[in-house]
Amino acid sequence: MPKNGQTQQFNKAAFQAAVEKHLTTTYASTDETATARSWYLAMGKALAEISTGNLLATEKNLAEQKARSVNYLSLEFLIGRLTGNNLISMGLYENVAEAMEEMGQNLTDLLEEERDPALGNGGLGRLAACFMDSLAAQEYPAVGYGLHYEYGLFRQSFVDGRQVEAPDAWRGIEGYPWEVLRPELSQEVSLYGHVEGYTDENGVECRRWVPAMSVEGVAWDLPIVGYDNKSVYPLRLWECRSNAPFSLARFNDGDYVGAQYSALEAGNVTKVLYPNDNHDQGKALRLMQQYFHCACSVADILRRHEAAGNSIESLSELETIQLNDTHPTIAIPELMRILMDEYKLGWESAWEISSKTFAYTNHTLLPEALETWSEALIQQMLPRHMEIIFEINHRFMKQVEQTWPGNNEVKRKLSIIQEGPQRMVRMANLCVVSTYAVNGVAALHSELVKRDLFPEFNELFPGRLTNVTNGVTPRRWIKYCNPGLSALISEKVGNDWPANLEKIAGLEKFADDAAFQKRYMAVKKENKQRLANWVEENMGIELDTDAIFDIQIKRLHEYKRQHLNLLNILALYHRLLNDPTFDMHPRVFFFGAKAAPGYALAKDIIFAINKVAEKVNNDPRLGGKLKVVFIPDYRVSLAEILFPAADVSEQISTAGKEASGTGNMKFAMNGALTIGTMDGANVEMREEVGDENIFIFGLLVDEVQKLKQEGYDPYRYYHADSLLRAAMDLLETDEFTPGNPGQLAAIRHNLLEGGDPYLVLADFADYVKTQEKIDAEYRDQKTWARKAILNTALMSKFSSDRSIRDYANNIWKLEPVSL
Ligand code: F58
Incomplete structure (x- = not known):
């Protein structure tokens, strides 16, 4: 718990009285009529009384x-x-949990009431x-x-x-x-x-x-x-x-x-x-x-x-x-x-x-x-x-x-x-x-x-x-969203790492420690279970937490290449059904993304992923090896469940197009391994974790520019690569839209006739190969754990405190x- 924060100002009885007061006078509820929402609101108001006082004091001090x-x-x-995060910053999380418990309210449930x-x-x-x-x-x-x-x-x-x-x-x-x-x-x-x-x-x-x-x-x-x-x-x-x-x-x-x-x-x-x-x-x-x-x-x-x-x-x-x-x-x-x-x-x-x-x-x-x-x-x-x-x-x-x-x-x-x-x-x-x-x-x-x-x-x-x-705040993106990992980190490096992320490097020496690896992976498993529960409750899809959780969450945009990810999924689908020698570790591909309402192709990509998901999630021939989950209404509060649960982080933009990315950092801090191009901050993440602990693929910025100057022809790749062709051609059939062939064809059309502006086809083969490498490496859980721990340990540069x-x-x- 923070030492010199706002904790000392906390008076439990006074706080409870403030909650009661807001419950009755601000929200016109009694203990009998109050809903979880009115309790959350009353608690929020009582907390805001504390923060507003400190806000005015800060303003005055700075002016003086x-x-x-x-x-x-x-x-x-x-x-x-704000509520959960502010409670942590104020050092009041436990105090308020206890105060609310005495009033018959569970803090975790109340926090879910906040939009x-x-x-x-x-x-x-x-x-x-x-x-x-x-x-x-x-x-x-x-x-x-x-x-x-x-x-x-x-x-x-x-x-x-x-x-x-x-x-x-x-x-x-x-x-x-x-x-x-x-x-x-x-x-x-x-x-x-x-x-x-x-x-x-x-x-x-x-x-x-x-x-x-x-x-x-x-x-x-x-x-x-x-x-x-x-x-x-x-x-x-x-x-x-x-x-x-x-x-x-x-x-x-x-x-x-x-x-x-x-x-x-x-x-x-x-x-x-x-x-x-x-x-x-x-x-x-x-x-x-x-x-x-x-x-x-x-x-x-x-x-x-x-x-x-x-x-x-x-x-x-x-x-x-x-x-x-x-x-x-x-x-x-x-x-x-x-x-x-x-x-x-x-x-x-x-x-x-x-x-x-x-x-x-x-x-x-x-x-x-x-x-x-x-x-x-x-x-x-x-x-x-x-x-x-x-x-x-x-x-x-x-x-x-x-x-x-x-x-x-x-x-x-x-x-x-x-x-x-x-x-x-x-x-x-x-x-x-x-x-x-x-x-x-x-x-x-x-x-x-x-x-x-x-x-x-x-x-x-x-x-x-x-x-x-760029950087991201370790308070929200580790401490708050991943309490299991946070406890483990604190045990090894002390509890002041959220304000001094350099301290997290102290984990490096435990990367080969078998007992630590076990505990680290147990936390990952719990976080995967938390996500799997959410998916089951909200989408009715059952997931196996032994599968690789592979996650791409960001706005839907051609340059971010969610459709490259989709093409690999289609290639896996094709191989599972057509190549008896092919095997893979079970994998769940998660997506979360909003498309700008006027961006037709982005919306088509969402539609295609959803249609592919419907089919593969219910196809017994796949033996449960392949699942696709498109989380609806992706937002910060869902990100807080998704980042801690990832094994693999998808950062696959065309080189030179993603200015930085910040989700890439959140994943790595929480122990996901990145599959990514030499783009944005991926480049610096590779410098920090070392080439062995990140999966880099694809054309470099200068190669992208050169290929475009020379006159890029997507058909060349299409004709030369039978797996790519199989994946692309699935988009023209009615495999995923029974009775309605061609409903997914816009993507294929954009890539072939539209000139493939973001070089999806050019990077496909290397992407598939790198995904295969991930598949092989995941099967060795010790090596995987070591790499995941090193990702957490070596991310201190990407604290927004440093930025x-x-x-x-x-x-x-x-x-x-x-x-
Ligand atoms: C993003 N830009 C970059 N713009 O794409 C990303 O690489 C970077 O990590 C991040 O900024 C932070 O530096 C971005 O999100 C917008 O959303 C604008 C909103 C208003 C219209 C124009 C785009």
């Missing part, structure tokens, strides 16, 4: 100390359930959540700024194998017990209108925005509780409300309420999270979300700065703003606008402050995910910002001209404005020009950012482009401040 802080701006924070706040899509949003946890654990002063979506990522179900989406009202009708409304922090956000010039009282020519409408931003704080310390940092989520009545004077002054936004209801702005992963849609409402988020957040940062008695000139000394991808980029012209139009600073002074305040993280090289916004749209919604972006670009183009005189091609390439029939603003270019640091999220990815995405920027701004390898220290030391220049 004039501490330098980071402001993490992200459109997504995929935090997952996941799914305020993010996938990796990027989950990273933001891990980072907040690590900032608080290490007491680096921080505020997370996000949006208070009414609906989080859609809920997924399957109807006849096809994905069906439903809205995710994550707060329920009662509201979320951990959130606290901060009405005093409300902000007014302007939109539309025009820009006018005027002469101020000193005779200086100025510009100002005359907006046509405004909305109100209301702040909700969620507590990010520091593990084993007293600090609590806010995750501040803005909700948009309409602030009626609109200024009538403006309405009378011409047609300000254009057809484009007259129908707009302010309540729409934060209604729903856009469900795209690695794909940019360019919708006006999305731009409005982004600006609303930035306007509220920048105003709040300036409010805090001033309230602590600091001058605007010292902004970049006390505050840094990290942009989580380009989604909050509009914060840059917003700060410039405020500095110039409201604080009356000149361009140079404003630029000096702004460009030393912002830093930017790039999470993708995929061209379709690089954000651009139509100039016309920005011009209409944010006319003053567009003017400022033009000015930034104008000055930048002069700099380019100095470095590459007369070179129009390089100007066209680097310009923030992309020319064409519809001029577009390239948000990534705006970020690189306007920030003091740009980082990729894994060593390989950051090299590719420099080499392929921004080579000229790297020349122009030496040292600006850097790397910070945050890298940011703090190399980019933000932050010092911890304890409460």
